Amino acid sequence: MAQAKKGDTVLINFIGRMEDGSIMDSTYPEEKQSECGCGDGAEHNCGDDGDCCQDTGPFEIVIGEGDFxxxxxxxxxxxxxxxxKTVTISPDDAFGDYNPENVFSVERSEFPDDIDPVVGMGLEVTGEDDELYMVTVIEVTDEQITLDTNHPLAGETLTYEVELAEIV
Known part of the structure; x- marks a missing residue:
């Protein structure tokens, strides 16, 4: 039977878990539904398109090209x-270590009036370098809003259960 090698295009199925065991990504429909709340009567965590539960099935990568x-x-x-196989991924090979220097506060008066910030809200902000950054609101007071530019999975050791579905 053929074995996968570097340079092969392959299809894989996987379940990605965080350190606490919760699923953060999957190609399996039943796991994807669990991840985003689809099918359980709860509000979905699918983002604006509400489409996460349909985004399942094998994931295509070229081994060795950094697609995954x-x-x-x-x-x-x-x-x-x-x-x-089960593969453990350190923060260095995923989203890096959590950096407390990536947390900052802005005065409430500097925040746009049309945005009502709540803890956990993700926002896009323009930095002093005119680059766009994703931030997460981590604290809201009457005077200040505290934002975190770390990736939500920064500092996490991830575990992936991977199945080779096909060598294309």
Whole structure:
């Protein structure tokens, strides 16, 4: 039976978990529904398009091109179709360490009037360098709003259960 090698285009299925065991990404429909709240009568966490539950099925990558987490791509080498592996990914190979210097506060008066910030809200802001940055609101007071530019998964060790579905 053929084994995957560097440079191969492959299809993989996976479940990505955070350190606490919660699912943060998956190609399996039932896991994807669990992740975003689809099908349980709850409000969806699918984003504006409400489409996360349909975004399932095998994920295509080219091994060695950095299409996915490098440790996962490395583990795919030598796998056969149908084989499964569990791969642990350190913060260095994912979203980096959490950096407290990426947290800052702005005066409430500097915040646009048409935005009612709440903890957990994601926003796009323009930095002093005119670059766009994604931030998360982490604290709101009458005087200030505290924002975090760290990726929401910064500092997390991730675990991926990966199945090689097909060598294309």
């Amino acid at each position: 987490y490098i440790p996962v791509e490395e583990e795919l080498v030598g796998m056969q179709v149908g084989e499964k």
